[in-house]
Amino acid sequence: MIKLIGVLVVAAGFALRFNTLLVVMAAGIATGLCAGLSFHEIMTQFGRFFVENRYLTLPVVLIVPVIGLLERYGLQEHAERFIRGARAVTAGRVLLLYTAVRQVSIALGVNVGGHAGAVRPLIAPMAEGAARARHGDLPEEMVQTVRAHAAAAENVGNFFGEDIFIAVGAVLLMKGFFEAVGLAVDVWSMALWGIPTALAAFGAMWWRCRRLDRSLARVAAKTTGAERRGGP
Amino acid sequence: MKLITMEAFYIIGGAGLLLMAARIARDATHPKRWGSAAFWALLAVTFLLGDALPPVVTGYLVLAMAVLAAAQQVGRPTEQGTSRAERMAHEQRLRHRLLWPALLIPATALAGTLLLDKVHFGGVWLVDPRQVTLVALSLGALLALGAGLRLTRAPPAAPLAEGSRLLQTIGWALVLPQLLAALGGIFATAGVGEVVARLVASALPTQHAFVAVLAYCMGMALFTIVMGNAFAAFAVITGGIGLPFIVRLHGGNPAIMAAVGMLAGYCGTLLTPMAANFNIVPAMLLELKDRYAVIKAQAPIAAVIFIANVLLMWFCVYRF
Numbered sequence: 001m002i003k004l005i006g007v008l009v010v011a012a013g014f015a016l017r018f019n020t021l022l023v024v025m026a027a028g029i030a031t032g033l034c035a036g037l038s039f040h041e042i043m044t045q046f047g048r049f050f051v052e053n054r055y056l057t058l059p060v061v062l063i064v065p066v067i068g069l070l071e072r073y074g075l076q077e078h079a080e081r082f083i084r085g086a087r088a089v090t091a092g093r094v095l096l097l098y099t100a101v102r103q104v105s106i107a108l109g110v111n112v113g114g115h116a117g118a119v120r121p122l123i124a125p126m127a128e129g130a131a132r133a134r135h136g137d138l139p140e141e142m143v144q145t146v147r148a149h150a151a152a153a154e155n156v157g158n159f160f161g162e163d164i165f166i167a168v169g170a171v172l173l174m175k176g177f178f179e180a181v182g183l184a185v186d187v188w189s190m191a192l193w194g195i196p197t198a199l200a201a202f203g204a205m206w207w208r209c210r211r212l213d214r215s216l217a218r219v220a221a222k223t224t225g226a227e228r229r230g231g232p
Numbered sequence: 233m234k235l236i237t238m239e240a241f242y243i244i245g246g247a248g249l250l251l252m253a254a255r256i257a258r259d260a261t262h263p264k265r266w267g268s269a270a271f272w273a274l275l276a277v278t279f280l281l282g283d284a285l286p287p288v289v290t291g292y293l294v295l296a297m298a299v300l301a302a303a304q305q306v307g308r309p310t311e312q313g314t315s316r317a318e319r320m321a322h323e324q325r326l327r328h329r330l331l332w333p334a335l336l337i338p339a340t341a342l343a344g345t346l347l348l349d350k351v352h353f354g355g356v357w358l359v360d361p362r363q364v365t366l367v368a369l370s371l372g373a374l375l376a377l378g379a380g381l382r383l384t385r386a387p388p389a390a391p392l393a394e395g396s397r398l399l400q401t402i403g404w405a406l407v408l409p410q411l412l413a414a415l416g417g418i419f420a421t422a423g424v425g426e427v428v429a430r431l432v433a434s435a436l437p438t439q440h441a442f443v444a445v446l447a448y449c450m451g452m453a454l455f456t457i458v459m460g461n462a463f464a465a466f467a468v469i470t471g472g473i474g475l476p477f478i479v480r481l482h483g484g485n486p487a488i489m490a491a492v493g494m495l496a497g498y499c500g501t502l503l504t505p506m507a508a509n510f511n512i513v514p515a516m517l518l519e520l521k522d523r524y525a526v527i528k529a530q531a532p533i534a535a536v537i538f539i540a541n542v543l544l545m546w547f548c549v550y551r552f
Contacts, residue, residue, distance in 0.1 A: 003422050006415070007458050014505055019302035020512075021404055024411045025295060028418045035422035043291030045421065049414035050294050051282040054242055055366055056409040056509050058279075060517075061245040061399070062373035066333060066380045068394025072314050073384045074323025075330045081323070110345060111365055112338035115514040117373075121334055124518055144520050148529040151514040152502075155526075156533060158510075159498040163491060170463070174490040177467050181475065185487045193491035193548075200540035204533045 006031030063116045071121060079122045080129030091131040091146050091216060092209030095153040098123050099205045102157025103198055107164040115154055124150040135220030142219050149212050153205065160201035163194035234360045239283070241370040246279030252396040259309060267305025268400070271297055275407060294411065301404035308400045326383065333380040337372040344368025402516040405523075409509035416459045425465070428455050429472025444477040444484075445546045452493050453500035453538060460506025462497030469493070484549040492549070496541040502534040503527060 006027040013023030032042035083089055102113050124147045131138055131146055163170045171190050178185040253273035256262055274297050278290055300306055345368050349361040359367045377391060399406060432451040438444045451473050455465035474493060478484040501507045515523045
């Protein structure tokens with residue numbers, strides 16, 4: 001039970017909003033000490049895993065210079081203006097379409113998109129542009145909500161398409177696990193059983209996007225109503 | 233032998249980070265000049281020398297980065313980006329051409345993923361097949377940078393300045409995913425997972441077939457919330473709950489259990505700040521005021537998908 005101390009440290013640290021990097025290190029140190037490691041050994045573990053997992057950070061580091069450059073020359077503005085030309089477009093529909101593209105492409109083994117490469121420069125500005133085209137200027141909190149949903153569209157599309165492709169991490173990991181315990185489990189049946197959940201995830205995203213569009217419409221109606229009452 | 237390895241890209245990334253740190257150190261108006269410069273320089277060192285440094289040294293470097301961040305010595309610069317009017321003027325001129333470099337990243341990633349791992353000259357491979365996705369993505373970023381520079385005719389310092397601005401918008405949260413992965417490793421070494429699996433299994437009456445499904449899905453989601461990673465949860469929870477109860481006791485289908493169970497774990501990923509690369513870094517990157525805003529947007533989606541997974545597994549795992 002004492003091994004769970006790290007989980008407690010993390011929960012308490014996040015709840016009290018201490019600096020997350022420090023909370024994570026403290027949790028690792030507490031867990032390591034409870035498991036009988038020395039401080040030096042714990043630092044060794046941190047160093048080893050930190051270097052092994054540089055691949056998590058590298059894409060962001062390599063992508064932001066070109067994205068920043070293109071933003072300086074108006075990429076976000078272009079994405080926003082581009083979407084204003086389309087008639088039936090809403091913020092929710094932009095995001096739902098992105099989720100679908102992401103799910104289908106990753107199910108076919110192609111990982112395109114990402115928060116730095118697609119959401120910030122293209123998808124979030126498009127969703128904001130669509131919302132502005134329909135409802136005029138948005139209050140800041142609605143802009144923030146639209147952006148948060150853009151990040152959600154990326155995550156949902158990414159997570160719930162991936163397991164359908166047999167040659168990626170998840171399915172191979174499951175196969176490896178079953179082999180280690182001596183069970184023969186077919187990779188194709190594992191991949192195909194990912195499809196119902198992929199459809200459910202798309203349905204859940206559809207529902208969220210519709211709610212997003214409705215709340216945008218509601219807020220827009222309220223602000224224009226207030227302006228009308230204010231009168232000239 | 234491989235011609236292109238990830239090491240090359242770590243060195244390019246590290247060099248970029250080092251230049252960024254130097255830029256900050258020269259910026260007298262930066263409110264957290266020396267702390268920020270030190271933070272990004274330390275990160276650059278772990279990228280440039282990662283494999284050469286003994287892990288224990290890297291560990292202490294990481295501790296120093298955490299202390300700098302906790303002491304609030306890592307901050308954003310005062311320099312502002314360009315004005316909207318300026319950007320609009322460029323946009324009028326460049327129009328759709330602005331999209332090409334941005335689309336070059338996914339296009340290269342696509343082509344690279346399909347082709348790069350097939351290229352070899354006898355025993356000499358162009359790319360390690362296991363790293364092909366990352367290599368293709370990194371190549372795409374560099375090609376896009378070249379195309380962007382050509383298109384905009386910006387000075388080479390411009391991408392450095394803009395990249396530095398964006399990375400400082402993300403701030404210390406950029407390394408959070410790496411640090412959390414390290415914490416996950418330490419949890420695994422200490423055997424935290426076995427404790428969680430035992431707790432869930434003993435707290436619920438798993439002799440009922442439905443409860444076994446619920447316990448497994450909940451175990452996957454909860455442990456993923458703790459670890460920030462469903463892959464780490466899978467072996468532990470499947471070994472502790474899935475195999476003994478769903479497969480052995482109730483005769484469930486392991487393929488269905490694994491596929492749906494992993495996706496139940498992903499619902500946990502949508503909910504946890506521990507999955508920082510998916511939930512926290514994007515909140516910073518999109519300049520959201522609430523760093524949990526992405527998680528809050530995802531919570532209802534995660535709940536719906538989780539319930540769907542439990543029902544799906546319950547209806548199917550004992551039937552097929």
